[in-house]
Amino acid sequence: MDWLAEFPSLGKRDLRDLKKGIDGSFREWSRSNGDAIEAFFDPLYFFLVWLEKLLIATPWPIILIIVAGLAYLGSRSWKLALGSVVSFMLIGYFGMWKDMMATISLISVSTLICIAVGIPIGILMSRYDRVQSAITPILDLMQTIPIFVYLLPVVMLLGIGRVPGLIAVCVYAIPPIIRLTNLGIRLVDKEILEAADAFGSSYRQKLFSVQIPLALPNIFAGVNQTIMMALAMVVIASMIGVKGLGMPVLQAVQNQYLTLGLMNGLAIVALAIIFDRVSQRYGQRLQAHRYGKEHE
Amino acid sequence: MSKTKLKIENLYKIFGPRGKSFIDPVKNGMSKQELLDNHSHVLGLNNINLDIPEQRIQVIMGLSGSGKSTLIRHINRLIEPTAGAITVDDEDILSMSQLQLREFRRKKTSMVFQKFALLPHKTVAQNVAYGLTIQGEQESIAKEKSHKWIESVGLSGFEERYPAQLSGGMQQRVGLARALATDAPILLMDEAFSALDPLIRTDMQNILLELQKDLHKTIIFITHDLDEALRIGDNIAILRDGKIIQKGDPQQIIMKPADDYISDFIKDINRGKVIEVKSIMQKGSSKGTSLDSSCSLEDALKVLNNEKNNECSVVDDNGKRIGKVTLDAAIGALFREKASRNKEKYK
Ligand SMILES: Nc1ncnc2c1ncn2[C@@H]1O[C@H](COP(=O)(O)OP(=O)(O)OP(=O)(O)O)[C@@H](O)[C@H]1O
Ligand SMILES: [Mg+2]
Numbered sequence: 001m002d003w004l005a006e007f008p009s010l011g012k013r014d015l016r017d018l019k020k021g022i023d024g025s026f027r028e029w030s031r032s033n034g035d036a037i038e039a040f041f042d043p044l045y046f047f048l049v050w051l052e053k054l055l056i057a058t059p060w061p062i063i064l065i066i067v068a069g070l071a072y073l074g075s076r077s078w079k080l081a082l083g084s085v086v087s088f089m090l091i092g093y094f095g096m097w098k099d100m101m102a103t104i105s106l107i108s109v110s111t112l113i114c115i116a117v118g119i120p121i122g123i124l125m126s127r128y129d130r131v132q133s134a135i136t137p138i139l140d141l142m143q144t145i146p147i148f149v150y151l152l153p154v155v156m157l158l159g160i161g162r163v164p165g166l167i168a169v170c171v172y173a174i175p176p177i178i179r180l181t182n183l184g185i186r187l188v189d190k191e192i193l194e195a196a197d198a199f200g201s202s203y204r205q206k207l208f209s210v211q212i213p214l215a216l217p218n219i220f221a222g223v224n225q226t227i228m229m230a231l232a233m234v235v236i237a238s239m240i241g242v243k244g245l246g247m248p249v250l251q252a253v254q255n256q257y258l259t260l261g262l263m264n265g266l267a268i269v270a271l272a273i274i275f276d277r278v279s280q281r282y283g284q285r286l287q288a289h290r291y292g293k294e295h296e
Numbered sequence: 297m298s299k300t301k302l303k304i305e306n307l308y309k310i311f312g313p314r315g316k317s318f319i320d321p322v323k324n325g326m327s328k329q330e331l332l333d334n335h336s337h338v339l340g341l342n343n344i345n346l347d348i349p350e351q352r353i354q355v356i357m358g359l360s361g362s363g364k365s366t367l368i369r370h371i372n373r374l375i376e377p378t379a380g381a382i383t384v385d386d387e388d389i390l391s392m393s394q395l396q397l398r399e400f401r402r403k404k405t406s407m408v409f410q411k412f413a414l415l416p417h418k419t420v421a422q423n424v425a426y427g428l429t430i431q432g433e434q435e436s437i438a439k440e441k442s443h444k445w446i447e448s449v450g451l452s453g454f455e456e457r458y459p460a461q462l463s464g465g466m467q468q469r470v471g472l473a474r475a476l477a478t479d480a481p482i483l484l485m486d487e488a489f490s491a492l493d494p495l496i497r498t499d500m501q502n503i504l505l506e507l508q509k510d511l512h513k514t515i516i517f518i519t520h521d522l523d524e525a526l527r528i529g530d531n532i533a534i535l536r537d538g539k540i541i542q543k544g545d546p547q548q549i550i551m552k553p554a555d556d557y558i559s560d561f562i563k564d565i566n567r568g569k570v571i572e573v574k575s576i577m578q579k580g581s582s583k584g585t586s587l588d589s590s591c592s593l594e595d596a597l598k599v600l601n602n603e604k605n606n607e608c609s610v611v612d613d614n615g616k617r618i619g620k621v622t623l624d625a626a627i628g629a630l631f632r633e634k635a636s637r638n639k640e641k642y643k
Binding site: 189191192194195197198199200201202205209210213214 | 372374398399400401402403405406407409411413414415416417426427429430431474478484
């Protein structure tokens with residue numbers, strides 16, 4: 001009855017050969033195609049570096065003014081704008097200004113990529129049920145697979161640095177915006193769509209003048225979540241060589257520098273709170289018309 | 297009778313994935329219940345035949361679930377029929393391509409919805425101009441036209457408001473203005489006033505009737521409210537379980553209900569106000585006072601009662617004598633006739 005006690009499995013040697021075989025062929029494939037793939041992502045790299053340099057080179061008072069302005073425009077709240085500026089000043093005062101700029105540029109670029117890729121995918125999903133049922137499991141996979149498992153092939157392909165970090169962040173952060181774009185469009189009132197049809201709208205007219213505007217609050221909730229998830233990836237991204245606030249946290253963990261870890265960790269939290277509140281307020285204002293408030 | 301604008305012939309709609317395969321059983325008499333119980337398909341429309349005259353108001357009436365919305369949505373093909381034919385101005389709607397259909401919806405029909413279906417993120421002016429914007433109309437022209445229609449439904453000054461800032465009655469005025477703005481000759485109204493309070497509903501009916509005097513549109517008006525149907529309709533068709541069980545002008549329906557279902561429907565109306573003298577007119581002439589043929593029973597009774605021999609003559613719109621009425625006939629008409637007494641005439 002031995003065969004009952006032990007699960008029937010591939011022999012140890014067979015298993016090792018199988019793994020070796022796959023690893024070997026992937027390595028070979030990445031060696032021969034790595035350059036081409038890297039070249040493909042070059043524009044991204046240059047953009048990221050350019051933005052980071054720009055942010056660091058810009059005099060800090062100007063950055064503070066821009067931060068205050070954006071926070072106010074987004075939220076229409078003086079308190080939030082003031083709070084943002086004070087947080088930035090504190091972070092800078094404790095010597096984390098440059099790292100913060102690097103993190104902000106990473107978050108901005110990855111959010112932009114997620115929006116540019118995610119919204120069209122979400123729209124396609126809302127239009128075709130088949131696309132929805134094909135993509136939903138992929139999104140589930142992206143959200144549940146341990147990050148390190150997909151980090152590995154990315155690193156094997158592109159090595160260590162900003163671009164693989166950026167890709168890892170995007171893979172992790174893009175699902176909410178895709179899901180919420182799809183959901184938002186599907187939730188648009190059927191009667192309103194029927195009205196648009198009854199007046200002879202084309203699909204495009206319906207999409208751009210009815211569906212997307214009415215789905216915007218949901219789409220924006222997706223953007224908000226995407227930003228939050230990107231921020232959550234900052235420390236992990238630093239493991240594959242992305243500069244920013246995550247790097248010192250990683251060092252702190254490795255060397256037990258309590259204060260260093262705490263300071264940078266708090267800086268990340270502060271950024272998260274600012275991004276979250278401002279984008280949430282903005283999203284709320286997008287649906288003001290639903291409650292009959294004056295619109296700006 | 298004016299010219300037929302819209303012709304619906306042998307129209308069937310069976311909801312469900314295999315609707316087409318049940319056409320023959322339904323034609324051979326399978327009932328709605330049977331179809332639902334045994335095959336889980338819903339019989340939406342069952343052999344509808346209707347000629348809708350140009351420039352008149354055709355009311356379609358029926359209880360909830362009788363297929364009113366399904367029927368009206370076939371006219372602009374928001375719903376595709378399972379079998380049958382629909383022609384507008386002798387043009388076959390069902391053979392139109394998507395592009396032709398879009399053009400048809402833009403130019404020939406417009407629609408008013410029960411729950412208004414306004415675009416919440418657009419202002420009143422933008423909502424009214426929606427149909428024109430979609431057609432690619434110049435902004436200045438669209439603005440001018442929508443302004444004119446906003447004025448004609450009495451909403452001047454509200455152009456820059458958002459729908460959520462308006463009351464239900466005002467929102468439906470926007471809905472009406474939006475539908476009128478495209479100058480489409482056919483106006484489809486699916487329980488357009490049903491969501492409104494009684495007083496406001498009467499207001500809206502007045503606005504519609506007033507506008508119709510100048511516009512002469514072909515209006516298909518759906519309601520489940522008999523008073524509204526009698527007030528608005530030039531013609532009425534009554535639907536039950538997807539079938540038309542009676543069609544005719546309001547007087548015909550009140551005086552000669554086709555079956556008990558309809559007599560039940562009309563049992564609570566104020567017959568004195570609704571029935572007109574022409575419905576109870578007899579042949580012959582009388583020396584009594586002249587009554588207009590569209591005079592209501594209520595008014596006629598007063599005059600008849602004061603006449604010496606309780607008779608009046610009836611004249612048409614041009615003042616020509618066309619018959620007489622008697623007090624007995626007027627009193628008789630006040631009491632509801634049982635449908636069964638007329639049944640043999642219809643069966
Ligand atoms: N998409 C659909 N799928 C299946 N059945 C449907 C569909 N649309 C309507 N029906 C059925 O068809 C019948 C007629 O519905 P319809 O909406 O036309 O009724 P109605 O007369 O407009 O009722 P109401 O007064 O409630 O609006 C109902 O039995 C309804 O359940
Ligand atoms: Mg309905």
